[in-house]
Amino acid sequence: MKTKLCLSIALSTMIFISCKAQKSQSSKIVLTNDSDLELSQKAVSIKRSALKVKGAEKSFPVILKNSDTIPAQVNDLDGDGKWDELFFVADFSAKEKKTVELKWSDTDPKYTVKTSARFGKREAENLPVQPATEEVLLANQVYKKLGFQKYQTDGPTWENDKVGFRHYLDGRNCKDVFGKRTSGITPEDVGINSKGAVEDNYHQMHDWGRDIFPVGTSAGLGGYGLLVGDEINRLGILINDTINNVEKTTFKIVSEGPVNSVLSYKFQNWQVSGNKYQVQETASIWPGMYGYKNTVSLNGIKGNETLAIAFSNINNQNPLQVVDAGDYVCFILHDKLTYERQWILGTAIIVPKEIYKGYIEAPKTGKLTNSYLIKVSTKNNQPISYYPVAGWELSVDSNFKDSAYFGNYVTTLAKQLSAKIKVEISK
Numbered sequence: 001m002k003t004k005l006c007l008s009i010a011l012s013t014m015i016f017i018s019c020k021a022q023k024s025q026s027s028k029i030v031l032t033n034d035s036d037l038e039l040s041q042k043a044v045s046i047k048r049s050a051l052k053v054k055g056a057e058k059s060f061p062v063i064l065k066n067s068d069t070i071p072a073q074v075n076d077l078d079g080d081g082k083w084d085e086l087f088f089v090a091d092f093s094a095k096e097k098k099t100v101e102l103k104w105s106d107t108d109p110k111y112t113v114k115t116s117a118r119f120g121k122r123e124a125e126n127l128p129v130q131p132a133t134e135e136v137l138l139a140n141q142v143y144k145k146l147g148f149q150k151y152q153t154d155g156p157t158w159e160n161d162k163v164g165f166r167h168y169l170d171g172r173n174c175k176d177v178f179g180k181r182t183s184g185i186t187p188e189d190v191g192i193n194s195k196g197a198v199e200d201n202y203h204q205m206h207d208w209g210r211d212i213f214p215v216g217t218s219a220g221l222g223g224y225g226l227l228v229g230d231e232i233n234r235l236g237i238l239i240n241d242t243i244n245n246v247e248k249t250t251f252k253i254v255s256e257g258p259v260n261s262v263l264s265y266k267f268q269n270w271q272v273s274g275n276k277y278q279v280q281e282t283a284s285i286w287p288g289m290y291g292y293k294n295t296v297s298l299n300g301i302k303g304n305e306t307l308a309i310a311f312s313n314i315n316n317q318n319p320l321q322v323v324d325a326g327d328y329v330c331f332i333l334h335d336k337l338t339y340e341r342q343w344i345l346g347t348a349i350i351v352p353k354e355i356y357k358g359y360i361e362a363p364k365t366g367k368l369t370n371s372y373l374i375k376v377s378t379k380n381n382q383p384i385s386y387y388p389v390a391g392w393e394l395s396v397d398s399n400f401k402d403s404a405y406f407g408n409y410v411t412t413l414a415k416q417l418s419a420k421i422k423v424e425i426s427k
Helices: 013-018 403-418
Strands: 022-033 039-047 060-065 068-070 072-075 085-092 097-105 116-118 134-138 157-159 163-167 175-180 209-211 221-228 231-234 246-256 261-272 275-285 293-299 305-312 321-325 328-335 345-352 356-361 371-376 384-392 421-426
Touching: 022 039, 022 085, 039 403, 039 421, 060 072, 072 246, 085 097, 116 246, 116 261, 157 175, 157 275, 163 275, 163 384, 175 221, 175 345, 175 384, 221 261, 221 293, 221 345, 221 371, 221 384, 293 305, 305 345, 321 403, 328 403, 345 371, 345 403, 384 403
Parallel strands: none
Antiparallel strands: 022 097, 022 421, 039 085, 060 068, 060 097, 072 085, 116 157, 134 246, 157 163, 163 175, 175 209, 221 231, 221 305, 246 261, 261 275, 275 293, 293 384, 305 371, 321 328, 328 345, 345 384, 356 371
16 A cells, blocks of 8 residues: 655656657766775765756656666655655766766656555554555554554555565554565555455565564664663563553655655654653665665754664574674674574664764663664764665575675675765756
8 A cells, every 4th residue: 555655757768758858957967986886776866956957846857878767756855845856776887977867857757666665554443454654643542552453564664676674653663574585566455454454464475575574572673772871762662561652653655656765753752761852763765775774863862872773683593793894884693583483584784883882782671672782872963874684585686595695795785885976967
């Protein structure tokens, strides 16, 4: 269940011929990879202000490289009804300088969808799930208090052509993993039955894959909490709690398109150690990588707090690897991390080196358990971006069953994420 919220862009040369691109708005964009690395499906975001376009509010961008079209889309990130960025992914060889042409079309071209966001909810147990793009959850509206699961798949899911994830919006705020066996987008009815009722049908194997990751009382792969002194505080609650420690949770699918899907969460008045914190979280996924970008910023910091990014170690029996790569520190696990240790799964968290402050292991009991807690320095309204990664042995890339291969994938990805693309624009 989903609603297309962004202007999806991309087209073949044939479609381009018929889309009546506006020549007067044509621009040249020079993209330069200054690194010595080959970059595969590197994300490129160009601010609207940098493009200096006029009269393109209802037009669609067309990016051409010679006779080829690079799929792209525009995103309205602040919700004011006007798009803020042009987003696309492109491949670069080492030190490559790539010149592309940006034009604008009056018609909406279509492209193979490689990202998706899905969210469904119901207002009563006897009502069918309906597709939705946003939600407001108050502290007393959590699963245990309501007496039924309100959300399809416990909350929103997002995916690309490689892997899928879900967020438990019911108060727990865990991050879970969907293993994908195909590159196509998963069916819209995952998590509901033929009558439209919420149903846990995704812990069974399907052609597309299944939920593979046990979460328990951890915060999953990339959830988080706050360390205040030695006290560990979870964002949200456990399944049997009846009142949330977050006064108000606001969720929205910001954008959904062929090359980028973006989800937003606001956690208002998160009560921790007698203080109240405001949290903004954004998840962004694009094609090509077995992970996504998660960005968190907090307000209310007093000075003795540290953000703790949770890295579940349920079912792990192998040593944790901590490896520097580019501008990042990579936390890597590789074992039969799936339910009942049935399949091999590699998981990782990639965090910025400049804010990394070490890690601790969470206790076996309490509100946040069975995890490594990665500590990063935290300042008021300072966005912190990190990357949860998951590589399943039954995914399209079956080489993930090999520990060295997965570790190399993660460190290579970190180095690619470190590389910056220089953007120059001219008429």
